[in-house]
Amino acid sequence: MIRLAVMSDLHVGLAARAKDLCPEPPVTARKHRDRYNRKTEDAYRRKFIEFVLNKKDEITADYLVLPGDITNRADPPEVKLSSEFILQAADALTVPHDNIVFAPGNHDVDWTAFDPNDNTGVRWGQRYIPIGHKDFHFKKLVDKGEGDVFAPPHFIVWNFKDLLVVSYNSASHDLPVNKEVAHHGLADPDHFKEMRDYLARIGPPDGRVRLFIVHHHVLNFNMPIPREADFSLITNAEGLLDLLHENSFDMLIHGHRHHPRFDTHSTATYSHLPILCSGSFSVEIDTQWAGTVDNQFHIVTIDGRDGSENLIKGKITSWTNNHYKGWIPSEESTSGIHHVIPFGSYVMPHELDARLEPFIRQWLLTHDHILWKKIIEEFPDLKHLPLNSALEAFKRMAQKLGRESMYQTLKDLILY
Ligand SMILES: [Mn+2]
Structure with a gap:
């Protein structure tokens, strides 16, 4: 049995819903201070740790999966705070610190050093300095894997005894945070050629579960408000899905849009690939979505393999954070996803x-x-x-x- 705890889109910084997930801005940063001071919720971190510890028979994990947008702007204090918090969360979940896996999101980029007029590549190369800094846990995790999410070809492989994790940075091409630009993902064909070569070298599955993590979407889900267009899809998502099917990946976990979903992908050629769109652990949810979507924490339990297709089977259990009731079982109608979703048996x-x-x-x-x-x-x-x-x-x-x-x-x- 393998249990994966999933915390996506924490947005540690000004976009997080609670004060204790946002570093206090300097007094001179007036606009940011006003926004910080307006936050009424506090102790989100403490309450989450208490929730996990109070339910330690039910909520415990072997791995912690972070599918991106861990920080809001990759400001060094945000990276520091998120690095501390994920280690604290891992301890509560009994996840060894080396068993944390992540994919960077479009928000985990520091654009303060960016200069569009610099065509030497120096400024562009500096955008991952804060999240990739040696003092924080993310760099330690990168050092434990093969490859690097912060540099081309932007994928990393972590080898564990029962799990193979491939993480890809689908935001490597992205441009500065700007509301006017759609921050869709990209599965760059040049990076994918190298990934295919790597997977060909390691050969067919050896019985371990194969997990792929990425920040953006591979399926075009509707927005909670169906008239609103959605721009979360990875360009070349089909290329990514083909690679996953051809290399016998068992599951895909991603983040980005703050609306949780579970579905599978199959084609005339390939069997079901379970896909968890994680929603957000702690972002301040868009008020337009109130009552339909809320913050999520998930445990994916993989019980084993079954059937003629040898697919993984198990369940996804999700909890949502209600401002008044704290962490409670999720409900599809009010928080976006069912509390317990089994997977592994697919009958038409x-x-x-x-x-x-x-x-x-x-x-x-x-x-x-x-x-x-x-x-x-x-x-x-x-x-x-x-x-x-x-x-x-x-x-x-x-x-x-x-x-x-x-x-x-x-x-x-x-x-x-
Ligand atoms: Mn995102």
Whole structure:
């Protein structure tokens, strides 16, 4: 079993929701100070650590995954604060400090040294000085891997006994933080040629789980407000997905947009690749999204492999931070993702209905309702069916049988 704790888009700095995730700006930085002083929330870090320690039977991990935008502007005090906090979080989660993996995001870049008129490459090369500084943990992690996310070809490989992690910097081409520019990602074909050569050299999978982490998106998800266009997609995302399928990667974890999602990617040629879009751990969520999306913390539990495709199976458990209630189980309707999403068993709707219908019809002759856990008892492989597949199956069955179906977080899915 492997457990991955996921904390994405912390935005340590002025974009974080709480004072203790933002270094206090100098008195001379008036505009920043005003914004800092307006923050009403504090002790976000302490409350998270307490939440983890209070639930230490349930919330513990082997690895900590940080898919980018760890800082807001890569100011040295932001890098220092985030480096300290992730080590504190790792300790609470019982993750060894060497088992932290990350991908830089478009915000982990220091643009203060940037000069568009300098065509020597010197200023451009300086943009990763703060996050890559030897005093902070990120540089120590880079030194433990093979490759470098901060320099071409911008990928790194971490080898652990049960896990192979490849991390790619999809923001290596990005330009200064500016609201007018869409900070989409890029899977640079030149970098990917080198990555393909590397993966060819290490050969076929050796039984370890293969995890890929990147900051930007590979699937074009709708924004929470569906009329709003989304520019989070990685240019050449198809090239990235092909590489993952061809090299038998088991999972992709990314960040960037602060809206959590889980889905899989498959094609006519390739089987399901689970993809977790992590949402944000601590950014101040856009007020337009209030009530539909909130901050997230996830534990991905990988139980093993199964089925003829030898896919990984397990579950993603997510918690959300409510200003008043603290860390509570996530709910799709109010915070953007279900509390528990199984993965690893993928059955298409017609096949699923054909399996379930005779059993459900028979069961309802002598009972007034059926719970999903009863279905799993009867069809054990459906334990790893993603929750939305189960929800839709019960909805279709309810319609067919003139019944109702209902799902509540922390309760079971029911057809009655
Ligand atoms: Mn981002």
